[in-house]
Amino acid sequence: xxxxxxxxxxxxxxxxxxxxxxxxxxxxxxxxxxxxxxxxxxxxxxxxxxxxxxxxxxxxxxxxxxxxxxxxxxxxxxxxxxxxxxxxxxxxxxxxxxxxxxxxxxxxxxxxxxxxxxxxxxxxxxxxxxxxxxxxxxxxxxxxxxxxxxxxxxxxxxxxxxxxxxxxxxxxxxxxxxxxxxxxxxxxxxxxxxxxxxxxxxxxxxxxxxxxxxxxxxxxxxxxxxxxxxxxxxxxxxxxxxxxxxxxxxxxxxxxxxxxxxxxxxxxxxxxxxxxxxxxxxxxxxxxxxxxxxxxxxxxxxxxxxxxxxxxxxxxxxxxxxxxxxxxxxxxxxxxxxxxxxxxxxxxxxxxxxxxxxxxxxxxxxxxxxxxxxxxxxxxxxxxxxxxxxxxxxxxxxxxxxxxxxxxxxxxxxxxxxxxxxx
Numbered sequence: 246x247x248x249x250x251x252x253x254x255x256x257x258x259x260x261x262x263x264x265x266x267x268x269x270x271x272x273x274x275x276x277x278x279x280x281x282x283x284x285x286x287x288x289x290x291x292x293x294x295x296x297x298x299x300x301x302x303x304x305x306x307x308x309x310x311x312x313x314x315x316x317x318x319x320x321x322x323x324x325x326x327x328x329x330x331x332x333x334x335x336x337x338x339x340x341x342x343x344x345x346x347x348x349x350x351x352x353x354x355x356x357x358x359x360x361x362x363x364x365x366x367x368x369x370x371x372x373x374x375x376x377x378x379x380x381x382x383x384x385x386x387x388x389x390x391x392x393x394x395x396x397x398x399x400x401x402x403x404x405x406x407x408x409x410x411x412x413x414x415x416x417x418x419x420x421x422x423x424x425x426x427x428x429x430x431x432x433x434x435x436x437x438x439x440x441x442x443x444x445x446x447x448x449x450x451x452x453x454x455x456x457x458x459x460x461x462x463x464x465x466x467x468x469x470x471x472x473x474x475x476x477x478x479x480x481x482x483x484x485x486x487x488x489x490x491x492x493x494x495x496x497x498x499x500x501x502x503x504x505x506x507x508x509x510x511x512x513x514x515x516x517x518x519x520x521x522x523x524x525x526x527x528x529x530x531x532x533x534x535x536x537x538x539x540x541x542x543x544x545x546x547x548x549x550x551x552x553x554x555x556x557x558x559x560x561x562x563x564x565x566x567x568x569x570x571x572x573x574x575x576x577x578x579x580x581x582x583x584x585x586x587x588x589x590x591x592x593x594x595x596x597x598x599x600x601x602x603x604x605x606x607x608x609x610x611x612x613x614x615x616x617x618x619x620x621x622x623x624x625x626x627x628x629x630x631x632x633x634x635x636x637x638x639x640x641x642x643x644x645x646x647x648x649x650x651x652x653x654x655x656x657x658x659x660x661x662x663x664x665x666x667x668x
Contacts, residue, residue, distance in 0.1 A: 256588060259389055260316040261348040262323050262340055263301075263308020266362045269339035276331045278302040284376055288383045290326060295319045297387040299380040299394070301355070303372045305362050310352060312389045316344060349393055349584060353577045356397035357404040365410040365566045370401050392588060400580035407576060408569040417445070418452035420558040421529050421550070425453065425497050428527045428548055436460040438495035439478075440485065440508055442470040445531040445552060446501020450478060453497060464491050466502065492517035492526070499529045500536035508532075511540035518546050529555070604630065 264274050278287060284300040287309070291298055295311035307327070313319035320342055328336045343351050354360040358369050377394050380386045386394070404410055422432075429435050437458045439450050454461060461480035463471050475482040485491050492498060492514060502508045509528065514537075518526060523546040530537040530551045542549040607629050608622075615622035634656065641649035 256345040256349070256389075256585070258296075258312045258314060258316055259310075259345055259348050259393070260313070260320045261308060261310045261343045261351060262320045262327070263306055264327070264336065264340050265306040265308070265360070267360075268341055269336075273331050273333070273339060274307050277327050278307045278330075281372060281375070285379055285383075287326075288380060288385060291323060294322050295385075297390045298385040299376055299390055301373060301376045303369060305360075305369070306355070310348065310390065310393070312387060320344075346581065346585065349396070350577060350581055352393055352397045353400045353581060356401040357573060357577065358401075358410065359404075359570060359573055359577075363416065364570065367405075370398075373397070389588070392584060396580060396584035396587075400577050403576045403580065404573045408572045409565050410569045410573050416559050417552060417555045418448045420555040420562070421449045421499075422452050422456045423558065424548070424550055424555075425456075425458075425527055428525050429496055433457045433459050435496035436462060436494060437497040437499065438462045438464060438483075438491060439471075439474060439480070440464040440488075440491075440498060440500045441466065441502030441504075441532060441536060442474050443501030443503045443532050445533075446499045446529075447474070449499050449501075449529055449531050453499075454478060458497070462491070462495060464488075466508075488513040489516035489520060493520035495526070496524075497527045497529070499531055501531040502536050503532040503534065504536070505534050507538045508536040509538065509541065511538045511544065514538075514541045514547055515544055518544055521546070 264277070278284065281302045284302040287300040287302075288298060291300070291309065295313035297312035299310045301308050301310070309323045311319050311323065324336055324340055324342070327340070328334065341351075351360070352373075356370055356373050358365050358367065361369055373394075377386065380390070425432060425435070432453070435458055437450065437453045437460070439446055439462070441464075450461065461478050462483050463475040463478070463480045464485035465471050465482050466485050472482055474480070483491050483494070488509065492509070493516075498509070500509050509530075514526070514528070525546050525548065527548045528537055528541065528550070530549060533552065535551060537549055537551075539549075541547050608626055611622045611625040611629065614625055638649060638652060641652055
């Protein structure tokens with residue numbers, strides 16, 4: 246029995262259409278939605294397409310998850326709207342179209358960062374929760390999407406806590422942030438200093454800023470570029486001659502001048518460590534050729550990492566995350582089965598209530614007909630409850646033997662409560 250069938254009718258109306266880094270060019274995705282805030286615009290544009298709707302926009306993807314009676318038609322309408330925004334006739338193979346349990350598993354994989362360009366990156370779960378809040382504010386999250394989203398958050402939490410999917414950095418910049426935390430702990434109390442304006446240095450500074458570094462400074466090493474860098478980052482431009490006081494004021498130093506000579510000499514760093522009273526100083530040499538005198542590594546309290554050092558950490562992190570993917574997928578399978586059972590139980594609720602009401606009516610009638618005789622009442626109740634199924638089985642036996650066999654199996658499943666709690 247398929248997953249959708251197990252879950253009853255709840256998933257028969259669920260669909261998803263989208264484009265991601267795996268299927269579509271960035272230019273196409275950007276024409277549809279270049280910024281996360283465009284999700285709210287698309288919620289408005291697609292109003293009335295489906296009973297329930299969630300639009301997710303990230304740097305990796307643009308997708309809509311929906312619930313509608315005419316699921317295929319709703320998916321086609323969303324796809325046509327996306328294609329029109331992209332300025333093309335049809336999305337074709339640039340889009341993916343999923344339905345039922347496949348759509349649910351996709352949402353689970355997105356929430357758990359298994360479908361991200363960088364597997365395990367933590368931002369996507371927050372972006373999904375933002376999309377959820379946006380859709381709820383617009384009134385487009387109903388009972389089915391509510392179950393899917395809550396299930397995806399539970400799955401993502403298990404993946405994060407039970408696997409190594411997000412434990413190690415997978416990029417040079419992330420590795421720098423990882424080491425900064427190892428050296429200093431909470432980044433919200435530290436200061437970072439950029440010395441030089443090289444591209445890799447900016448990438449590392451961006452990552453430190455995003456990670457919550459309290460203060461950013463840029464060393465004024467001459468020319469207009471340090472001032473421009475400070476403006477871009479909202480940082481403070483400080484003197485760098487002599488260098489020791491500037492270095493002493495920082496907890497993390499990112500050197501990226503790339504001049505071919507030592508921008509940070511061992512003597513200047515030694516003096517900075519004296520001024521810091523040997524509080525730890527983390528130095529990232531983000532320049533090629535290197536900016537920092539290798540002798541700095543031998544100074545007490547100074548932690549020097551080159552691009553090559555950080556790349557080794559990133560490679561190890563990528564390998565560790567790749568090894569955790571299998572365990573994460575198994576968790577998603579368990580959580581998906583759990584959600585399908587919840588949806589199935591919800592869908593079965595009305596039928597169960599109807600059956601209970603009918604049985605109760607038959608019980609009351611049997612009690613009245615038996616005039617207070619309990620044994621007679623139970624005999625009447627059993628006979629009357631069996632009458633309908635027995636009549637239908639006899640008709641099936643005469644007209645549809647295969648149907649009779651299927652009905653008998655169903656009855657066996659419905660009424661074989663062996664081993665179950667009957668309280």
